Amino acid sequence: MTGPLTASRLSDDDAGLVRSLAYRLARLRGTHREWDDYYRGAQRLQSIGIAVPPQLRPFIFPLNWPRVTVDTIVQRQRVRSFSMPDDETASRMLREIWEANNMESQQVLNHTETRVQGHGFVAVGANPRDPDHPLITVESARNMIARVDPRDGRVECALRVYADQFAPGLAPEYATLYTPDYTLWLAKEHGRWTLTDRDDHHLGRTPVVQFLNRPRVGDWLGESEMADVIRPTDMAARAVLDMQIAMETHAVPGKWAIGVSDNQMIDPDTGRPATKIQQYFNSFTTTKNKDARFGQFAASDLTNFKTVIDMLSEQVSAVTGLPMRYFGQNTSNPAAEGAIRADEMRLVKNCEMKNAVDGDSWSRVMAIAYRIRTGRDLNENLVRCDWDDPNTPTYAQKSDAIQKLIAAGVLSREGAWDELGWSEARKDKEREYFRRQIAETYAPYLKEDAYGPDGEPDLATGGAQAGQTAPQAQ
Structure with missing residues (x-):
């Protein structure tokens, strides 16, 4: 990477490229804001009912089904x-490289952004402070275009x-242009973009990768996962x-x-005429007129509102594949294991397709990232990305299934760790535990010099001490 430059003009080609991309991003700003508002439950309703005065707008309560739709999928992507x-x-x-960039947590940001906006971005760059670990950063679709x-x-x-x-809505003052x-690095001065820094990396590829939600042939913007549920x-x-x-109007x-x-209308406690509010709420007001009659109208039945909401939640469940219980339609008895797996089949398949x-x-x-670190190309089509199982089995059920596979000779010990979803760091710790366990088990049966250079017992050359038989390895 070259050092900082004094501000200078962009070339005509680069300036035209910046204008073109900035214009496309500006056209999408309204769409990005709308998707973001729906995800946060802060959208403005176009119609709030018949003859509802503006004073009642604080009563707006959007059911945040869009967030449920997005988060349910993201929670199963790891x-x-x-x-x-x-x-x-x-x-x-x-x-x-993955662990050095805290991608265990950062991947959640990218998956959420991709599900909400329909597309997301991840940028890769050199790390001046740690050249062995290139920087991987998740970028927002609201601020990046490709x-x-x-x-x-x-x-x-x-x-x-x-x-x-802190001043949303203002025009951007800085930008970064990525090319192969x-x-x-750019800054805006007097309404024009000027060059402030440059990195001639010569990768032969743009160090930015775009993620798409619901991709289609010829469509490079994707579609928000919330598209079917906002109406x-x-x-x-x-x-x-x-x-x-x-x-509010039928509470009493x-x-x-x-x-x-x-x-x-007399207040029985004071004997004086009752106030308007007492006449409305007090059921023990009296009168001296013996011919007076009192009564009340039947209370309003609000079940029609629940019927409408239940019908809409059923439609949302149908188009998203999420179980009805995700939208508050719970039964008194919890579903059995087989019923849960059958109910979540469409959700699981949706997650598997997105994982692919x-x-x-x-x-x-x-x-x-590998190319930036080593300078050598790696066939990206051969890099295998493994995901956790998006199903929801209990830990006991998973452990039981793994034990049966090991007993049948289908699965190895480390393969079982993979099925349990352990990270590589967790596996390394378990391998160290096994080495210590073996050392403690065989130590009494080995000669004093029967240890290898790594301090572990050397069973091949050490042999057992006289009169002792070493236990069988497990």
Whole structure:
């Protein structure tokens, strides 16, 4: 990476590229804001019912089904590991780079952004403070745009803009332009972009990877996972609003009185005429008129609102594949294991398809990181991205199934660790525990010099001490 530059003009080609990408990003700003509002439950309803005055707008209560739709999928997406067939060194290096960037948590940000906005980005760059571990950063679709090669989906160039987070709505003042051969850092001066820094990396590929949700042929923007639920959500929000208004106006059943005038309503405690509020709420007001009659109207039935909300939740469940219980439709008895798995079949298959698409993108990210670290190319199509099982078996059920596979000779010990979803760091710790256990078991039966250079017992050359028989290895 070259040192900081004094501000200078961009070339005509780069300036045209920045303008084109910035214009495309600006056109998407309204869509990005709308998806973000729906995910946070802060959307503005277009219609809030008939004859509802603005004073009742605080009663708006949007059911946040969009967040449920997104988070339920993201919670089941977890990258377990990366591996390169027949290249253990590369596999360890990929794992090390992944862990050095805290991608165990950062992947959640990318998966959420991709599900909400329909597309997300991950950028890879050199790390000046630690050259052995390239930087992998998750970028927001609201601040980044890319031009994609339609032949293979690779990013040809990308633009990342930086706006003041404390003054939303202002034009961005800084930007980064990514290309296959160089990366430019820009600042806006007097309404024009100027060059402030440059990195001629000569990777031959743009160090940015785009993730897509619900990709289609020829579509490089994807589609938000919330697209099918926002309209039912708006309808349900209006139903809840109308129900709240009905609750306020029908909280106390209407009352009627015949044969009395206003000044004849007497407070029994004071003997004086009752106030308006006492007449409305007090059921023990009296009058001296013996011919007066009192009564109240039947209370309003609000079950029609619940019927509408239940119908809408059923429609959302149908289009998303999420079980009805995810939208509050619970039964008194918990479902059995088989019923849960059958109920979640569409959800699990949806997660598996997204894992397949996202796995290709993550493999591309790790191949770029490997190239930055070693200077050597890695076939990204051979980088295997393994995911945790998106199903929801209990730990006991999973352990029982693994034990049966081990007993049948189908699964090894370390294969069982993979099935349990252990990280590579957790596996290394368990291997160390096994080495200590073996050393403690065989130590009394070995000669004093029967230890290898690593301090572990050497069973092949040490032999047992006289008169002792070493226990059989487990």
